[in-house]
Amino acid sequence: MLIELKEIEKTYEIGTVQVPALKKINLTIAKNEYVAIMGPSGSGKSTLMNILGCLDTASGGVYSLNDNDVSAMTDDQLAEIRNREIGFVFQTFNLLPRANSLHNVELPLIYNGTPASQRKKMAQNALEKVGLADRMHHRPNELSGGQRQRVAIARALVNNPSIILADEPTGNLDSRTGEEIMEIFETLHEVGNTIILVTHEEYIAEHSNRIIRLRDGLIERDEAMN
Template sequence: MSQVNGAGSPRLIDVQDVTRVFHVGGEEVRALRGVSFGIGRGEWVAIIGQSGSGKSTLMNVLGCLDTPSSGRYMLNSKDVSRMTDDELAVVRNEEIGFIFQTFQLLPRETALSNVELPLVYRGMRAKERRERARAALAKVHLEHRMHHRPNELSGGQRQRVAIARALVAEPSMLLADEPTGNLDSATGEEIVRLFEELHRAGNTLVLVTHEPKLAARCPRAIRLSDGEIVADGPGRQVALGDGHAPPAQAVGGA
């Protein structure tokens, strides 16, 4: 019998009793302390916590950039917690679309070429990957800027290119690290509305953030503190603690 999340959807992500221990200067640092949760296909979940809460470590585990010290992490029915570095690289390329705070676009390449990049790594033929990249840019409403380089785009447009790049290979989930952190409030709001569109289209989104107002916009939020889950529930309740919706135009960089 397949495992399901609270909403009844088959689990895409299943994290069971995951720990992550680092050894720094002869001392043991327990960044994650027995974390367990599931995320269903099509869910939009925020992982929220302050600096030192363990959210960045958890993001690295979810993104297959690191492996647990103990416990199990299943992604799309694959036990990635026991994989080699080469096997993890394949999973990252096939299953995960990354969205970074700093965009990480190639400055000399056009928006279209930047979006094509994951398909180049897959060995896809030029014509097909160009068509896929154009379709991905259309999904983020940026097809009219596909031949512009990053320095010719606004911050919000650059983040849209980064989101299109994450979408182009049709990954199992989009994993976003502080996606509005480098944007002003109005532009951040535009990006959140785009995430809402992607969620309605059936994409699985996991946002890692320290911003309560961003986490409050997600249907579900998981709060970490000292490497443990201290709350898991409706986004605005977990993020704001009072059940009130965040005001409009309130999501973005400080």
């Protein structure tokens, strides 16, 4: 199994008060699934996404990713897992403003020590996949919102990660551009990528094959789509 969560808990301490965000979540996701995680704000979906993306560790339970137990890893080990296994796509794109598209896409490869010539080839390849071959030397402020998100997707793809983790990827885009982005995800899914989508928009979630609904830190419903 690609992702296996066993009794995952997460509790935040705000002052002296303990606030449970996730309460004993059990979840498995197989390779090449296209999963949407939904829920109102405060349902724990951001927390779940942070844990799935190895940005944060759980307070209790076991998370194994590709048969590696990541629950007890150090910050630096998690950084390496993020680099190798996970490609992030954020609502606000999160590109480096002073770097051009090519450099932004190269970034994950810099941190795993890929030599410069190979890095450039891989980044060009990824940008071509998202249809931005002609925007490689533009900086983010010279690109439209949709183009920026496509650069971010190229950056998420470049390292061939096990999971693409998209957090409200269309949240800052108009609906037509949003549809374009969703089409890219669909294509990525078709060629074998595993995609986890966090959203609160029903029509975005409907692109996936499986919707997991969270409420108050628990899985409310987990249903397959057609």
